[in-house]
Amino acid sequence: MDSRRPQTARQYVVGVLRTEILRGTHQAGARLRQEEVAARLGVSTTPVREAFRDLLAEGLIGLDTHRGVLVRGLTLADVRELYELRILLEPRLVVSALALALPGDLAAAEATHLRLCAELDPERWAGLNVVFHRELTLSAPDGRLARIVASLAEAAGAYVTLSMHASKELMAFNNADHAELLQHYRNGDAEVAARKTAEHLEQTLRAIEENVQARLTRSDRIV
Structure with missing residues (x-):
């Protein structure tokens, strides 16, 4: 959007x-x-x-x-499950996307990346972040894997928003990570792009865990 x-x-x-x-x-x-x-x-x-x-x-x-x-409410158990699934499945989607990628397929993701770099509002940044990751794999087959990955990314959006509210410097950190990820896509190296995708998701999970820990109640819920 x-x-x-x-x-x-x-x-x-x-x-x-x-x-x-x-x-x-x-x-x-x-x-x-x-x-x-x-x-x-x-x-x-x-x-x-x-x-x-x-x-x-x-x-x-x-x-x-x-x-x-x-x-x-949100739970750390839920976000960990979401990201464990994303780390497992998203790199596979990256490989499928790059196998079918054509010149110009990255245009939408590159444009969204520029908007992410200019965005300061945590909510809007998190929304654009979901769009960016979806656009990176637009060339992948429109099958069950793509739909599952998209659903997981949407569900994780609330956690990303919360983390960005807690630590806005994470936006700049993630923008730099996205730039590196884009370069791997441009190079067409599926193995490196898939590995970087997993690393990016692992870093995001760690950042979320660190920034929401203080908001947990005894019932392990974020309030």
Whole structure:
């Protein structure tokens, strides 16, 4: 999504609620009422309902049969599982993408990289980061592997946002890492690009762990 374009009501609600959850405004287990959120944010209930679906997919909220929509909170166990799967699967997708890559296939990722380097807002940076990683492998076959990797990256986005809020210098660090990753793609060296992808994801996981540890409660939840 182009962060310079006007937001839809749905995007606005998602952004506000995501930020509130990540910053601890809503504690884990808190109930979110559709009508109350709509009134507070000055929108109808439709974009709130749509935003709840997005946040459910990200793992930030859950559904309880009796209590409705509840803030789920984030856990280190969850982020570790997400990144372990990404570290296992994403390098394989890189190899598939580079095997079919054509001149010009990196144009979108290169353009997004420039926007990442100019972006200072943690939420928008994290959103562009998901786009960047997806664009790197656009030439890969549109199969189950690509869909799984995309789903994992989307789910990890909330953790990336939280980490960037905690330590904004991580944006500059990751931008430099992305530049190196792009160069490996340009060189067409699938083995090196795949290895660098795994290293990048491992570094990201370590940074997230370090920057959210202080926000854990005794129940091992980020609040």
